[in-house]
Amino acid sequence: MDISVEPPRVAAAAPLLELKGISKRFTGVRALDHVDLDVRAGELHVLFGENGAGKSTLINVIAGTFPPDEGSFHFDGEEIRHLTPQRARAIGISPVFQEFSLVPSLTVEENLFLGREVSAGGVLRAGAMRKKARALIDELGFDLDPGRRVDDLSRAHQQMVEIAKALLGKVRLLILDEPTASLTERETGRLFELIAKLKAQGVGLIYVSHRMREIRALADRVTVLRDGRHIRTLDAARVTDGELVELMTGRRIDVLFPAIPHAPTEVAVDVEDLTLADGSVREVNFYARAGEITGIAGLVGCGKSELVRAIYGLEPIVGGTVRIEGTPYDAPAPRESLTRGVAYFPANRVAEGLALSRPIRENASMTALDLPAFARLGLLRQGSERGLVGRAMERLKLRPPNIERPAGALSGGNRQKVMLGRALTRELKVFLFDEPSVGIDVGAKLEVYEFMKQLVEAGAAVIVVSSELPEVLALSNRLYVMHHGRIATELTGTDKTEQNVLASFFKEHLATEAA
Amino acid sequence: MSDLDLASPAATTPSERRVALLALAWQAALPIALVVLLLGFAAVDSAVLTPGNLVNIMQQASYLALFAMAQTVVILTRGFDLALGPTVSMVSVGAALAMAVGVADGQEPGTVLLMGLAAGFALGAACGVFNGVVIAYLGVSPFVATLGSYNIAIGVATTISSGRPVQGVPDLFSWLLYGGNLFGVPAAIVITVIVGVALHLVLTRTVYGRALYIIGTNPRAATVAGLPVKRLLVATYVLCSTLAALGALMMTARTGSGEPNLGGSLSLQAIAAAVVGGTSLAGGRGGVGTAVVGALFVTILSNGMNLTRIDGYVQMVVLGAIVIAGVVLDRLRLERRG
Numbered sequence: 089m090d091i092s093v094e095p096p097r098v099a100a101a102a103p104l105l106e107l108k109g110i111s112k113r114f115t116g117v118r119a120l121d122h123v124d125l126d127v128r129a130g131e132l133h134v135l136f137g138e139n140g141a142g143k144s145t146l147i148n149v150i151a152g153t154f155p156p157d158e159g160s161f162h163f164d165g166e167e168i169r170h171l172t173p174q175r176a177r178a179i180g181i182s183p184v185f186q187e188f189s190l191v192p193s194l195t196v197e198e199n200l201f202l203g204r205e206v207s208a209g210g211v212l213r214a215g216a217m218r219k220k221a222r223a224l225i226d227e228l229g230f231d232l233d234p235g236r237r238v239d240d241l242s243r244a245h246q247q248m249v250e251i252a253k254a255l256l257g258k259v260r261l262l263i264l265d266e267p268t269a270s271l272t273e274r275e276t277g278r279l280f281e282l283i284a285k286l287k288a289q290g291v292g293l294i295y296v297s298h299r300m301r302e303i304r305a306l307a308d309r310v311t312v313l314r315d316g317r318h319i320r321t322l323d324a325a326r327v328t329d330g331e332l333v334e335l336m337t338g339r340r341i342d343v344l345f346p347a348i349p350h351a352p353t354e355v356a357v358d359v360e361d362l363t364l365a366d367g368s369v370r371e372v373n374f375y376a377r378a379g380e381i382t383g384i385a386g387l388v389g390c391g392k393s394e395l396v397r398a399i400y401g402l403e404p405i406v407g408g409t410v411r412i413e414g415t416p417y418d419a420p421a422p423r424e425s426l427t428r429g430v431a432y433f434p435a436n437r438v439a440e441g442l443a444l445s446r447p448i449r450e451n452a453s454m455t456a457l458d459l460p461a462f463a464r465l466g467l468l469r470q471g472s473e474r475g476l477v478g479r480a481m482e483r484l485k486l487r488p489p490n491i492e493r494p495a496g497a498l499s500g501g502n503r504q505k506v507m508l509g510r511a512l513t514r515e516l517k518v519f520l521f522d523e524p525s526v527g528i529d530v531g532a533k534l535e536v537y538e539f540m541k542q543l544v545e546a547g548a549a550v551i552v553v554s555s556e557l558p559e560v561l562a563l564s565n566r567l568y569v570m571h572h573g574r575i576a577t578e579l580t581g582t583d584k585t586e587q588n589v590l591a592s593f594f595k596e597h598l599a600t601e602a603a
Numbered sequence: 604m605s606d607l608d609l610a611s612p613a614a615t616t617p618s619e620r621r622v623a624l625l626a627l628a629w630q631a632a633l634p635i636a637l638v639v640l641l642l643g644f645a646a647v648d649s650a651v652l653t654p655g656n657l658v659n660i661m662q663q664a665s666y667l668a669l670f671a672m673a674q675t676v677v678i679l680t681r682g683f684d685l686a687l688g689p690t691v692s693m694v695s696v697g698a699a700l701a702m703a704v705g706v707a708d709g710q711e712p713g714t715v716l717l718m719g720l721a722a723g724f725a726l727g728a729a730c731g732v733f734n735g736v737v738i739a740y741l742g743v744s745p746f747v748a749t750l751g752s753y754n755i756a757i758g759v760a761t762t763i764s765s766g767r768p769v770q771g772v773p774d775l776f777s778w779l780l781y782g783g784n785l786f787g788v789p790a791a792i793v794i795t796v797i798v799g800v801a802l803h804l805v806l807t808r809t810v811y812g813r814a815l816y817i818i819g820t821n822p823r824a825a826t827v828a829g830l831p832v833k834r835l836l837v838a839t840y841v842l843c844s845t846l847a848a849l850g851a852l853m854m855t856a857r858t859g860s861g862e863p864n865l866g867g868s869l870s871l872q873a874i875a876a877a878v879v880g881g882t883s884l885a886g887g888r889g890g891v892g893t894a895v896v897g898a899l900f901v902t903i904l905s906n907g908m909n910l911t912r913i914d915g916y917v918q919m920v921v922l923g924a925i926v927i928a929g930v931v932l933d934r935l936r937l938e939r940r941g
Contacts, residue, residue, distance in 0.1 A: 402827065422829035432827065440827045443820035445887060454817060454828040463810045470808075510828075 102165055104129045104292040105150065105181075105261055110159035112145055119145040122159070123318045125311055127261065132283065132293040132306050134324070137313035137336055138557070143296050144185075146313070147263050150294065151183035152176035164260070180260030184250050184267060192239035197221040199238055200253050224252055229278045244271050251279070262286060265296045269389070280305065298387065298593065300329050312336055333590050345562035346534070348541045352377040352565065355414065356518050356549030357399060357430070362408035368394040370573040371408070378517070381540060381550045383564025385557060385589055391573040392553045393435060396520040400425045400432035412518065426455055431516045435523035435553075437503050444496030448486070451495045452477045452509035459514055480512035481505070485535065501532025508539055519543055519550045525559060537563065557586055569593070633880065633896050637903060644907030651910055658789065660899075660906050665795035666850055668898035670873035671880065672802055673846035675894040676839050679819045681886035682738065682745035683874055684840070687847050688866030689756030690730045694851035696760050698723035699769035699861025702776065712775045719776055720852065727848025728841050730756060735837030753870070760863045769861030780856035791853055798849065803891040815839060819886030875922065876901045879929040883936075901925075 103126035112120040120142045127133045135143045149156050152171035161168045163179060176183075190199045200221050206213045221234040230248040238246060247267065254262060268276045283293060283306060297303060303310060307324035312335040319335050358375035369391040376382035386392040397403045399410055401420035410417045412428050425432070434440035442451050453473050456462050462473050477491050484505040495506055504524070511519065521540070525533045540550050540563065554560040560567055567579045569592045577592045579585075644651040670687060677684050684690075701722035705715035730752060737748040783790045806812035814835050818825045826832050854865055880897020882889030901922065908918045 422827060423831065424829075426829045434827055439821075440823050443817045443824055443887070445820055446817060450813065450817065454825075454830070457810045457813065457830075466810050468808055468810060468813060 103127060103162075104164060106160075106162040107150070108160045110146070110149060110156045110161070112149060112154070112156050119316050120149070120156070121316045123313065123316070125318070125321075127292040127294055129260075129290045129292050130287050131308045132287060132295055134303050134307040134310040135294060135296045135313060136298075136303070136310050136332060141313040141336075142316040143313055144265065145316075147183060147185075147265060147294060147296065150176075150261075151181060151185075151263060177257070180258050181263070182254040182257075182259045182261070183263040184254045184265060186265045186269065188246055188250055189253075190238045190246060190249060193237065195235055195237055196232055196241075196249050196252075197234040199249055200224070200234070200256055202253075204257070220256075221252075224256055228252055228255070228282055230275070244275060247271060248275065259286070259291055261292045261294070263294045263296075266298070267295075268297070268299065268302060300332075303332075333587060345559075346537050346541050348381060348544055348563060348565070350380040350544065350565035352380040353547070354378060356412070357551070358411050359395075359399065360409045360411075362395070362398065362410065363406050364391075364394055364398055365404040365406045366394075368403070368573055369398060372570075372573075372575055374568055374575060374578075376518070376549045376551050378547050378549045379544060380565035381544055381552055381563050383560035383567040384551065384553045384570060385555075385560045385567060386570035386576075387593060388555060390570040392570045393522050395570070396432065396522060396551055396553050400430060400520055402432070423458075426514065426516075427458075429515060429517035430520065431455070431511055431518070432520040433504075433507050433511075433522060433524060435526055437500075437507060437527075441507050442495045442503060445494050447492045448481065448495050448498070448506050448509075449474060449477045449491040451506050452480060452491070453513055455510045456513040462513070476513060477509060480509045483512065484508055484539070499528075499532075501528040501535070504528050504532060504536060508536070511539075511543070517548055519548055521550065521552045521554075523554055523556075524552060525554070525556065557589060561586060561589070633900060637896070637900055640900070640903055640907060644903075644911060647911045651907060656906070656910075658792075660902055662789050662791050663906065664898050664902035665791040666854060667872065667876050667902055668795050668895050669798065669846055669850040669853070670869055671876035671894035671898045672799065672891060673843045673850070674873045674877045675882050675889050675891070676802075676806075676815065676846075677745070677843045678874070678877055678882050678884060679815050679886060679889060680836060680839055681819055681822070681884075682836075682840075683749070683884070684734065684843050684847075685746065685749040685870050686730065686734065686752040686756050687843070687873055688869035688871075689753050689760060690727060690844055690847045691851040691854065691866035691869055692863050693730070693756045693760040693866075694723045694726045694848045695855040695865040696764040696769050696861035696863050697726040698852055698855055699772055700763060702773055703769060703771040706771055706773060712773055715773050716775050716779065719772075723848050723852045723855075724845060727844045727851070730847075731841030731844030732837065734844065735840030738840065739833040739836035764861060764863040766863055768863070772855060772859050772861065777856045777859055780853045782856075791857075794849070794853065798846070799891050799895060802846075806890050811835065811838070816887050819888075821887075872901070875926040875929070878933065879925055881929075881933070883933050884930065885933070897929075
């Protein structure tokens with residue numbers, strides 16, 4: 089680990105926020121490992137790192153959402169212990185998280201004053217609150233009506249409410265977690281002006297973003313996190329984009345991926361001008377061939393997951409065509425997809441995959457109850473089912489190999505194996521994996537990758553959607569990068585590098601934001 | 604009953620074994636409570652344990668057991684049917700009216716019987732289709748949907764009967780569904796046992812039954828796995844209302860007339876019996892066994908309270924408290940399970 093802290097500026101006073109050696113563990117995972125961070129008054133400090141690098145854990149510690157396991161926390165020179173979100177706000181630490189904290193059924197002003205309503209003798213002073221809300225919104229220059237219900241607002245407007253809420257009252261340290269993700273160019277401009285004003289007033293800012301242009305425009309210093317560790321804190325003016333990306337990604341040796349012998353044959357799935365009802369995927373063209381793994385990478389919310397869900401029939405399609413082995417497939421639905429040999433393995437196995445209190449056997453055969461091996465004339469063939477599922481789970485090395493236990497008793501890796509067991513209970517040609525290694529340990533990851541390898545060798549088309557760049561890079565033969573609902577680029581061969589994938593995010597940002 | 608068999612021998616880790624033991628204790632608790640209850644009442648009044656009273660209890664319980672089974676199938680899918688009681692009333696007057704028409708027409712007794720059965724089951728199935736479509740396809744919550752059909756069914760039952768009992772239920776009908784017996788076992792018990800066994804087989808041995816438990820445990824996963832969730836929900840509400848219709852016909856046979864108030868508070872009683880028996884309102888847990896045990900428990904309790912001359916209103920308080928206790932226990936079980 090190479091830690092180098094920039095020499096303090098000559099005029100710099102004691103930092104507003106000073107964290108030393110902060111660590112935080114979640115059941116078995118070290119989310120933060122002795123991280124240092126200091127933020128000065130009037131400074132904008134960018135936190136930079138990949139998904140899972142520890143950025144959100146860190147800002148949650150600062151906001152008092154949960155306490156650190158170890159390390160010291162000083163704010164304005166005072167040692168802070170047992171911080172709660174309420175206390176953090178009281179001392180002027182104001183976070184704006186990506187997940188909104190708004191009550192959808194209340195109005196903008198009711199949300200702004202939630203928990204700190206202006207009242208006289210128990211009676212709300214609606215007029216005073218409205219005036220104050222109006223004044224704040226005007227000052228921020230947001231196009232917001234304080235009387236509207238939050239659930240009537242667009243996501244961008246909700247984001248503005250969230251920022252306004254954070255700025256109501258005394259603010260000394262403002263935390264912004266990807267604040268521009270849903271703002272338009274104009275609104276982003278407003279936000280930047282606001283940030284400049286806050287800095288001039290001596291407010292410290294922590295700013296989480298992947299966007300190079302914003303970092304360039306705003307940052308005084310940048311702290312790079314990777315795998316829960318503090319990598320470096322740098323002066324923004326003296327670092328190049330390339331250096332930042334390299335620091336962020338680092339060298340990885342965490343998982344050894346199997347060598348997959350891709351032997352692409354004919355096209356198994358292709359989509360043409362695919363557009364979804366919610367706009368998460370727009371005019372996408374892509375194809376996946378049998379005998380290879382096709383990867384889809386992209387940031388959270390780029391539409392990569394929705395794309396494969398739409399092919400399987402879980403997201404409504406409003407335009408374009410899906411074809412399975414060249415045959416148009418209109419209005420996909422899960423049952424029909426399975427019949428056509430397309431299977432989907434959801435990212436959230438608890439919510440969408442398993443019936444936790446039911447036995448492993450029933451969970452594995454769930455997608456195959458229409459086959460004569462499992463049921464005839466509506467009557468279950470439980471003996472045959474036990475045999476088939478038992479053999480499938482044996483092949484997947486389920487531990488312990490008891491298929492009558494409830495699926496809920498299993499670890500994340502074994503749960504994924506139950507899902508994979510479904511792949512062995514019927515004939516399938518296309519496998520859509522959505523974040524296949526989320527929530528499972530390294531050993532199980534390897535087994536999942538090995539399973540994919542076997543599928544490809546057997547001539548199946550495998551599509552892997554993943555937010556873990558090293559994973560899609562290593563597994564896929566061809567890699568699509570999605571951005572804002574569109575395919576940003578397709579990478580193959582030696583072009584398939586982490587730098588190119590990241591570059592395409594940023595290039596796309598620059599292209600759209602400069603417009 | 605394997606659907607009651609939550610404590611599977613498959614438990615392998617110590618914590619699983621503990622949970623399994625708890626579940627087993629819970630399953631054993633109710634039958635034991637039943638016996639204790641019977642003995643307790645017998646100590647107060649020896650008439651409780653006479654063969655005549657025991658058969659009487661079984662016969663009484665058989666109606667509630669049918670209605671509890673009806674509720675159980677929809678509770679398995681995380682729903683319930685508040686309209687069950689009014690459905691019973693509507694089926695009762697509908698079937699009685701159809702048979703009255705048949706008798707007035709001078710039809711054969713057998714034909715009149717068939718007309719009554721057909722009208723009753725058709726009305727029941729229609730209620731089920733209505734509830735199922737509103738819930739599954741229009742996305743209305745079971746509470747609101749069946750509260751609506753509750754009022755509709757009461758309105759229809761009262762209107763077609765003009766609010767008065769419909770006379771003229773033929774003897775053959777009463778004999779078949781009430782007065783008759785098989786080797787001395789009253790018709791109501793025979794029918795309920797046959798239906799119970801059949802329903803148990805449907806729940807445990809068919810694709811439909813399997814899907815029901817999966818939908819109740821995780822509806823989203825059922826959809827992703829390609830199960831026809833909406834169609835199955837409609838089928839389940841139809842099954843529920845058809846079972847209710849059978850119970851309604853049996854009760855009509857007993858009273859000898861079509862009664863516009865026959866359903867009364869049956870909706871809640873049936874839900875109560877199912878829940879007390881161990882059917883989980885959270886879905887996916889329960890079956891014929893839980894429905895039957897719950898119905899027996901509630902019936903024995905009220906039978907015993909009648910024999911020991913506990914005031915009717917006090918009985919309502921006891922029943923209400925027991926239902927709440929059943930739901931609380933269900934929650935505790937779910938929490939322990941995690």
